[in-house]
Amino acid sequence: MSKLSTELEQAFQAAALRPTAQRYAVLEFLAEHHVHATAEEIFGAVNRYDPRASRATVYNNLRSLAKAGLVREVMSEGKAARFDANLRRHHHFICERCHTVEDIPWFDLPHSAGRAALGGREVSKYEIVFRGVCLRCRNSQPEGGTKS
Numbered sequence: 807m808s809k810l811s812t813e814l815e816q817a818f819q820a821a822a823l824r825p826t827a828q829r830y831a832v833l834e835f836l837a838e839h840h841v842h843a844t845a846e847e848i849f850g851a852v853n854r855y856d857p858r859a860s861r862a863t864v865y866n867n868l869r870s871l872a873k874a875g876l877v878r879e880v881m882s883e884g885k886a887a888r889f890d891a892n893l894r895r896h897h898h899f900i901c902e903r904c905h906t907v908e909d910i911p912w913f914d915l916p917h918s919a920g921r922a923a924l925g926g927r928e929v930s931k932y933e934i935v936f937r938g939v940c941l942r943c944r945n946s947q948p949e950g951g952t953k954s
């Protein structure tokens with residue numbers, strides 16, 4: 807068994823969710839490709855592997871995976887929701903030019919940082935969304951143009 811499939815099996819077990827072939831395919835796709843895919847893109851990928859998969863069942867499976875916490879919706883306003891395998895904690899970086907959503911390795915916020923602002927609220931999870939210009943966009947700025 808590969809490392810990823812062991813990880814997926816364990817994730818299903820921990821979430822007490824039955825790993826049906828399609829749920830497995832959805833989670834495997836997201837975990838393997840490290841993409842932040844829309845429901846439509848996930849449907850396309852699962853459908854290539856299992857042409858009998860209907861849009862409705864793929865969407866339902868996505869929803870139950872999200873409910874079980876194995877998949878999460880990534881914040882991205884004004885666009886179709888993007889989904890992410892939630893096996894490892896990480897932050898996000900959203901490029902304001904090409905709208906790519908990238909994973910940023912996890913680091914903890916100092917506990918003291920948010921405590922005062924949060925008051926007595928109980929936090930179960932958090933993530934940071936950084937916004938700006940990704941490396942690809944930075945490097946693909948037109949060359950030889952007049953610099954302003």
Ligand SMILES: [Zn+2]
Pocket residue numbers: 901902903904905906939940941942943944
């Ligand atoms: Zn970009």
Ligand SMILES: [Zn+2]
Pocket residue numbers: 842880890896897898908909
């Ligand atoms: Zn992510």
